[in-house]
Amino acid sequence: xxxxxxxxxxxxxxxxxxxxxxxxxxxxVLGGGSVLVPALSAGxxxxxxxxxxxxxxxxxxxxxxxxxxxxxxATYAALGASEAVRTRVPLLAAMVAxxxxxxxxWNLATLGGAACHANPASDAPGCLSALDAxxxxxxxxxxxxxxxxxxxxxxFLTARRPDEILTAIVLPVAARPGPSRYLKLxxxxxxxxxxxxxxxxxxxxxxxxxxLCLGGAAPVPVxxxxxxxxLGPEDAARLAADACGRIETEWTDELAGPGYRRSVAVTMAAxxxxxVLETPR
Amino acid sequence: MSCxxxxxxxINGVACDREIDPRLLLVEAVRDVAGLKGTRVGCLTGDxxxxxxxxxxxxxxxxxxxxxxxxxxxxxxxxxxxxLTEIQHAFVAENxxxxxxCTTGMVLTAAELLRDNPRPSEAEIxxxxxxxxxxxxxxxxxVAAVRRAAEARARA
Numbered sequence: 001x002x003x004x005x006x007x008x009x010x011x012x013x014x015x016x017x018x019x020x021x022x023x024x025x026x027x028x029v030l031g032g033g034s035v036l037v038p039a040l041s042a043g044x045x046x047x048x049x050x051x052x053x054x055x056x057x058x059x060x061x062x063x064x065x066x067x068x069x070x071x072x073x074a075t076y077a078a079l080g081a082s083e084a085v086r087t088r089v090p091l092l093a094a095m096v097a098x099x100x101x102x103x104x105x106w107n108l109a110t111l112g113g114a115a116c117h118a119n120p121a122s123d124a125p126g127c128l129s130a131l132d133a134x135x136x137x138x139x140x141x142x143x144x145x146x147x148x149x150x151x152x153x154x155x156f157l158t159a160r161r162p163d164e165i166l167t168a169i170v171l172p173v174a175a176r177p178g179p180s181r182y183l184k185l186x187x188x189x190x191x192x193x194x195x196x197x198x199x200x201x202x203x204x205x206x207x208x209x210x211x212l213c214l215g216g217a218a219p220v221p222v223x224x225x226x227x228x229x230x231l232g233p234e235d236a237a238r239l240a241a242d243a244c245g246r247i248e249t250e251w252t253d254e255l256a257g258p259g260y261r262r263s264v265a266v267t268m269a270a271x272x273x274x275x276v277l278e279t280p281r
Numbered sequence: 282m283s284c285x286x287x288x289x290x291x292i293n294g295v296a297c298d299r300e301i302d303p304r305l306l307l308v309e310a311v312r313d314v315a316g317l318k319g320t321r322v323g324c325l326t327g328d329x330x331x332x333x334x335x336x337x338x339x340x341x342x343x344x345x346x347x348x349x350x351x352x353x354x355x356x357x358x359x360x361x362x363x364x365l366t367e368i369q370h371a372f373v374a375e376n377x378x379x380x381x382x383c384t385t386g387m388v389l390t391a392a393e394l395l396r397d398n399p400r401p402s403e404a405e406i407x408x409x410x411x412x413x414x415x416x417x418x419x420x421x422x423x424v425a426a427v428r429r430a431a432e433a434r435a436r437a
Contacts, residue, residue, distance in 0.1 A: 001304050008285065008303035008349050033345040034327050037306070041325045041344070050303070052350050077339070102412015103393055104333050104342040104386070189411050190328060 002040045010052040014167065017056060018140040021163045024049045029165055031113030032075060034105055051165075058112070058167055063088055068173050072112030072166040077103065079111060088173045091180035091200050095127040098182065100190055112166050115151070118158050120251045121192045125152050126215020127182060129223055130198035131171050137164040145170065152220040155251070178202065179279035181272045184215075185264055187255075194256050195265050197272035201228055201281070212239070212273060217265040218247045233277045240269035290351045292317070293361025303349055308332040310348035311358055319359040319385050323414075330413035333386035334358050340393045342386075342412070359385045365392055367437070368430040377426030379417035386413045391427045400431055 006028075011017040021027050026048035030036050039045040058073035063084035070079065079085050079096045086093045099106065114124035115135065129148040136145050137160055146159045153159055160166060178201030184193040196215035203209040208228040213221050224243035231239070244266045252258050288301045292315045301310065311320050311334060323331030325344045332343040335357040359365075368391050371377065378384045387410060394401055394409040401409065406427045407420075415423060 001302065001306070001309060003304075006303065008347065010285065010349065010352060030347070030350070033347065033350065034342075037345045037347060038326045040304075041306070050347070052347070054350055055352075100411070101327065102330060103390060103409060104330050104340045104412050105327060105345070107336075107339040108341045108345060190414070 003043050004040075004046040006047050007049045008052065009049060010055055012055045014056055014138055014165070015140075017051060017053065017165055018138055018163070020049065020051055021165060022140040025162060027051050027162065029053055029116070031073060031116070032108040032110040034101070034109040035113060035117045053165065056165075056167075061085065063173075065175065066172060068171045070111055070169045070171065072116075072168055073110055074112070076106040076109055076111065080106065088177060089131065089171055090177055091131060091182055091198055092127060092171070094180070094182035095123050095196075095198070098184055099123055100186070100192070112169060115169065116158055116160060116166055118152055118154075118156050119192070120155050120219055121194065121216045121253055121255060123184065123193055123196060123215070126196045126213045126221045127198045128169065128171075129215075129221035130200060130211055130213035132202065132211075134170040134172075135159075135166055136168040136170060137161075138167045139164045143167070148221070149223070155219045174202070174204070178208065179276045179281070181275040183268055183272045183275075185268055192255060195261050195268050197265075197268040199269075199272035199276045201276060203228075210239070210273070210276065212243050212269060214243060214247070214265050214269060216251060217244070217261045219249055219251050222246050231277055233274045236270045236274035236277055239273050240266050243269050286349065288314075288348055288352070290354050290356055292356045293358060294355075301348055303347070305348040307334070307343035307346040307348045307351055307356070311343060311356065314348075315358075317358045317360050321382055321385060323382070328412075328414065329383070330386040330390065330410075331383055333389045333413065335362065335389065335393075340386075340389050359389060362389065362392065365389075367433040368392055368395070368426070371426040371430035371433060372423070375422050375426040375429055377419065377423045379415075379419045383413055383415045383417075387415070387423055391430065394427065395431055395434065399434060401427070403428070 028047035030052045058071040060071040062069045135151045180200035184196040198213045211225045321331035323329035327345045334343045
C-alpha cells in the first residue's frame with residue numbers, strides 16, 4: 001500500500017476543485033493515474049491532498065470550424081476512437097496510435113495528464129507543440145489560455161501553477177488538414193520514446209508553412225518552421241540539420257546518455273520531413 | 282466539499298459500500314477487501330498488466346487506480362467475467378501460459394480485443410497484448426491462443 005498519508009477529494013464541480021487547490025498548497029491533481037499513482041506507490045510523491053478530477057466532466061472532445069478541443073480528461077482510447085481527431089488532427093491520431101502501454105493503459109491514461117507531466121521523453125509534449133496547442137488552465141479566480149511554447153517550461157515542469165487545473169487542450173485546425181507525419185524512436189515495445197519527430201504543413205492555403213517539432217531531444221520541445229514555398233524531399237536533410245541546430249541543451253536520461261539523442265534526432269527529423277515533403281500537394 | 286474515504290461501487294455485481302484507507306489501490310481493494318485473488322499485483326508501475334480488471338466494461342491496469350476513484354463504477358474481475366469460455370479453452374489448448382501469473386490480464390485483454398475486432402491479425406493481437414508482460418516469454422502460445430479463440434467464436 002502507498003506509504004504516505006494524504007486526504008482524497010473527488011469534487012463534482014470545477015469551482016469546488018479550484019477552491020480546494022487554492023486552499024491546499026501541496027495538492028496533486030489525479031488524472032488517469034498512470035503517472036501519479038505509481039509515483040505514490042514508489043514513495044516518490046508525498047501530497048497533502050490528492051484531487052481526483054474524474055467527476056469534473058473534462059473528457060469531452062469537441063470540434064468547430066477552427067479548433068478541436070480535447071478535454072483534459074479524454075483518454076487515449078477516446079482520442080483513438082474520435083472521428084474528429086482522426087479527420088481533423090491526423091498528426092495527433094498518429095501519435096495516439098503509437099502510445100505504449102496496451103488497452104489497459106489507453107483506457108485510463110489522458111493526453112492532458114501527459115502534457116502536465118511534461119516528461120521530455122514522452123509523446124505528448126512534442127506532438128502538441130507541433131500542433132500549436134493551447135492549454136486552458138483554470139483557477140479559483142478565472143482561467144487563461146497558454147500556448148505550447150510557454151506551457152512546456154522545463155523537464156517535468158509546465159506553466160501550470162499549483163492552484164490551477166488543466167481543463168482542455170485547444171488545437172487550431174484547418175478546414176482540410178495538410179500532410180503530417182509522426183515518427184518515434186524507441187528501443188523496446190514498452191519503452192518510453194527516445195526521440196520523436198512531428199512534422200506537418202500548417203497555416204492557411206495562402207501561406208502554408210512546414211513545421212517540425214522534435215520531442216525528447218532537448219529538455220523542452222524544439223520547434224522549427226519554414227515557409228513551404230517550393231520545398232521538396234531533397235531539402236529534408238538540410239532542414240533537419242537546421243532544426244537540430246536549435247537543440248541547445250541535449251536531454252539525457254537513463255534511456256539515452258550524452259550524445260545519443262543529438263545524433264539520432266537529425267535522422268528522425270529528416271525522415272519525418274521527407275515523408276511530409278513527398279506527399280503530393 | 283468534504284474529503285471522503287467511502288468506497289461505493291460494485292465488484293462482480295455485488296455492491297460494495299465501506300470505509301477504506303484512501304491509499305488503497307484498486308488492485309488491493311479487489312484482492313484484500315473483496316478477497317478476489319485472481320487479479321495479481323505485479324509491477325505497481327503500470328507496465329506488466331497482471332492487475333488487469335474491467336471498469337465499466339473496459340480493461341484497465343488496476344495498480345494505476347486509487348480504489349476511491351471507482352465510485353459508482355462497475356468492477357469486473359476474472360472471477361466475474363462470464364464471456365471468457367472460448368478464450369480460456371484456447372489458452373489451455375495452445376499452452377498459452379507457463380507460470381500463469383500474467384494469464385488473468387492476458388485473458389481479459391484478449392476478450393476486449395475480440396469484442397472490438399473478432400478477426401484480428403497477428404500484428405493486432407500483439408499490439409493488443411503489448412501492455413501485458415509474460416516473463417516466461419510465452420508470447421507465441423498466447424498469440425496462438427487468441428487466434429484460436431477468434432476462430433472458435435467465428436465457427437460458433
